[in-house]
Amino acid sequence: MIQRTLCTQSPRTTRARSVIVLVGLLDDPVLVYMARRLMESSGSVVWLDQRALGVDLICTASGWQHLRQGWFLAHQSVGAVYNRCMHVCWGLSVAAFSQRILTYLLESVYPNVINRPSTGASNFSKLAQLIQLSGTVLRVPESVLSVGCMPPSGDWVFKSASNQRSVVHAVSRLDQARYGAEPVLYQQRVQGDNVRVHVFQGRCEAVRIEAVSVDYRYCADAVFRVCTLPKQIEQACVKLTHQLGLMLSGIDLIESDQGWTILEVNTSPGFDYFERRIGQRRLSRALVRYFSDCID
Amino acid sequence: MIILIADRLSPWGHGLTRALTARGVDWGLWSLKEWMRSAWCITLNEGIPVRARADLMRLDSAHACCAIIGACPWGQVGIASFDGRDDAYYRHAWMSVWMVIQTMGVPMFNPIDLNGVGLQWQGVLTHAVRLGFLCVGLDMRFSLCAAARAFERAWFYFYTQHHIDFETILRLWAHHVPQGGQWVCVHRLEDRYYVSAQTTQGPVWYHLSRDVIHNVLAVLDHVQSRLGMALLYVLDQVYFIACTPRGHWHLCWADDRSVQNAFVSHLVQLPDTALSLYPGPAQVPRGLTIPSEFRPIISCVM
Structure with missing residues (x-):
């Protein structure tokens, strides 16, 4: 239609x-x-x-x-x-x-x-992007990109190494008989609230998500709330967006006892999902x- | 150790291996398929430099990698040759490894063309025009697309299958430039450059002004080509015809041995990097660690 x-x-x-x-x-x-x-x-x-x-x-x-x-x-x-x-x-x-x-x-x-396409390529490799994101007020989780090796033991999660979609799960859910032929990204699990920040024209729109699942996108009970970021976190998000040459970004953060951790900067963020969940359209209006x- | 990646060595790749051996430089040749049957582990731990380990088959002892060189004919190191699997998820997962290697400072010459920019003539030529070069067909603006496609095909077939030779390529472009000019090749090797012109007697030395050279190197920078060749057409002004992110000095250089020696001398001086190489068994190709049920096709947040 x-x-x-x-x-x-x-x-x-x-x-x-x-x-x-x-x-x-x-x-x-x-x-x-x-x-x-x-x-x-x-x-x-x-x-x-x-x-x-x-x-x-x-x-x-x-x-x-x-x-x-x-x-x-x-x-x-x-x-x-x-x-x-x-x-x-x-x-x-x-x-x-x-x-x-x-x-x-x-x-x-x-x-x-x-x-623009060139800036959109920055999260083509999640680990390559994390290397770029290191050294700010936002912590970067310990990460291992590997293939043909045993996954790290302990409280780790695994996900697609590239920008291809995958559901994030705990490493304990990996089928040991299936360690396969493709590189996979393993990350030390950070316990805390997920916060999605959309940055556009120097402004941040943040949403806090409380969920019991590792991947809140697939958690039916997840609760979404608009939130305000500490000034220095907001500034870091704006700076990273600018550094990657993006006009619009969707930044995945976790707030935990250890502070703020950055997981990824989405260069083509699905912001509609968050606007639907919080019932506000501030970003789409902008x-x-x-x-x-x-x-x- | 210098790593060469090729399913089949290009002519200049053969020359390079001979020169490396003569200089006593450790080098190893792996196909892309073998490369992907190695075990890989790249670790990021904040505050510590990124380190990578590859367990490679047919390696006799541990080494540190100094550089990686794509030594195939053009196009062969493309993404399409990834182990015969055309699955986008699998292909992208391996591309992300290459991207990390590039990010962690391992010198890569003729890298795998990750984003196809080497074939995006329109973008390359637009950049060249911004720097003051003339380009074929640009006065017709978007008909450049049509011209670019013809060039792309010719260039692609030339380097992948050797269907046509360099002279044929030049004749193809000759239809689009005014008569009476000179075909000029600029080879770039890091900060050095070598200029030759095509004559009926073969390639000869040629001189270009410092400004023109500066701009040629800027276009090669634009395609991240530390080792590459630009093809120009010089009349009263300079046309930027095309460029390739690899060396072809055996084709159009008056004294290819001196360029090759300069390249080898450069390689010899490269320090060890954070990519360590260890002997390891070949991995048997299996299924995928992340099964398709964990990779939803349905729309979700990105």
């Missing part, structure tokens, strides 16, 4: 910097949420479906042409972009090439992109305001 509305809204869009573009998969709930918020305001919104690249959606000298739906979006009409294009394609297929063209446009041509200000 949203897709049809978006597409018929701009059958041929050429006016300079007049359109907000959403980039990613059509079934991405964050994009759906953002599209709804944007359409509540008055701007023109066009969705570039990542799966249609090089198939129905063709990049021409002057813009994007959707062959099946018949709409056209001029490159010059792009005023701002919300980018959730996550997977890079390799190879020489038309689709892979189209994605590289899109990456180039997002990186070097289109204005006001949240976030994003909509920003996008509205970007278009003529």
Whole structure:
């Protein structure tokens, strides 16, 4: 429904910097949420479906042409972009090439992109990112990236080594017969409250989560509350976001008896989930305001 | 020890191994597949420098790694060659190991092209234009996309399968540049550079101004290429045609041995890094530690 509305809204869009573009998969709930918020305001919104690249959606000298739906979006009409294009394609297929063209446009041509592809790559490797995040007021948990070795013993958790999704579990849940062929990230478990901080334009929106499970995202009883961060933690979050070159970030913290620990900086945060849980839309309103200000 | 990664050594890789042996430098060659059948352990403990250990098959004693060199023909060290498995989760997990190695200061020459930037001609050329170079097709702005695709294919086939030779590549580009100019290659080796021009008699030494060289190195920096080659076309102005993040001095350098010797001299001086190498058995390829039920496809928070 949203897709049809978006597409018929701009059958041929050429006016300079007049359109907000959403980039990613059509079934991405964050994009759906953002599209709804944007359409509540008055701007023109066009969705570039990542799966249609090089198939129905063709990049021409002057813009994007959707062959099946018949709409056209001029490159010059792009005023701002919300980018959730996550997977890079390799190879020489038309689709892979189209994605590289899109990456180039997002990186070097289109204005006001949240976030540009190069900055989005910073959490491609969780351990590499943690190394970058070390040395601030936020502690970094002891971490081991390994394959072909026994996992650390004691109170540790394991998770995907890259930005691919995985449910975080205690190492005790690992099946010893299944130590497999892929590198896995093990981290010493930090007992405390999870705090998700979204940083945008130098402001922090923090949510505290109380949950009994290791991974609160899969805990039905988890309780979400808006919270205020200590000034120095807020400043550290803003500084790290800036250091990674991000306009928008989702930072995972744990507050424990030992202080504040940083787990990860998400470069493409699923902020909609938190807004739904706390019933507030401060971040999405700020994003909509920003996008509205970007278009003529 | 210098580690070379290649399923099949490139011609310059062969030359390099001979030169390393002649200088008495320890080196070892592993394929990407073998590399991924080793045991790896990288530890981050705040306040202590990151340290890594790899238990490699076919190693006779413990060593410290000084550098890693991708020594395959172009494209062979790409992500697609990862053990024949095309599973994104598996591939990304291994890529994250490479990213950590890069982060912890192990010198990597011709690294695996993690993000495909080596093939993103549009981005490379845009950067070149910002630095004042002319680029083929740029006056047509986005038709650059079409030109870039043709170049990409030619370049890719050239380095992966040797379908076409260097002269054919130059003829392909010649359709897009004005007549009467000179093809010039700039090889970069850390802070040094070597410039040669193509003539009908083969490559000869060539001189470029300090400003042009500075900008060529800046483009190579942009693609994080410490060892690489840029192809230019010089008429009354300089066109930036393409670049590759690897050495090809055997193809277009007037005196390839001097460049190779300089590279080996550089390698000899590299200190040990925090990546330790130990002999170890090859791991038998198995399933995945994190099973698919722990990797939900359904949408969740990121």
